[in-house]
Amino acid sequence: MKKSLSTLTKAQYTKAKLEWKQLKSPFSMQHINRCVILASQIIFFEEKEKSKQEVKKQDTKRLSKYEAQHNLRLIFTLSGTVSFYSAFPKSSGIANTKLGEAPELTIAKARKLTEQMKYGVLNNHNIKTVFDAYEQSLRERSSLLQLES
DSSP states (O other): OOOOGGGOOHHHHHHHHHHHHHOOSSOOHHHHHHHHHHHHHHHHHHHHHHHHTTOOOOSOOEEEEEEGGGTEEEEEETTOOEEEEEOOOGGGSOTTOEEEETTTSOHHHHHHHHHHHHTTSSOOOOHHHHHHHHHHHHHHHHHHHHHHO
């Protein structure tokens, strides 16, 4: 039976933080499920401590884990949500692209997506970027036609 987060003690929080730091990549879905529990405990306890100290609440806190070898970033929230993002250099143009959320997206599928992104099979184009590129190409063609006239 799970313990309620409201009864979490400082010792349990410390133990959760230690275990969080010890969980290293590559991750399995079992590791991710454990990270969800640990992240919820850590975030809840830290938010509770902030409220006791009357510190202004910031945006929803989240914790991240990385799989550098697979260009993945996993984000864990208090609500138990796990989001997968690409973790490429900003200059690549595909950095920080949201790939999906667990359980709909598994770690294995997320790895495949980043592998495809790495080699140009997938990119972060959405409908707006496609139309913007199309408009730009039309402007360039139009200006070339005007120069030729």
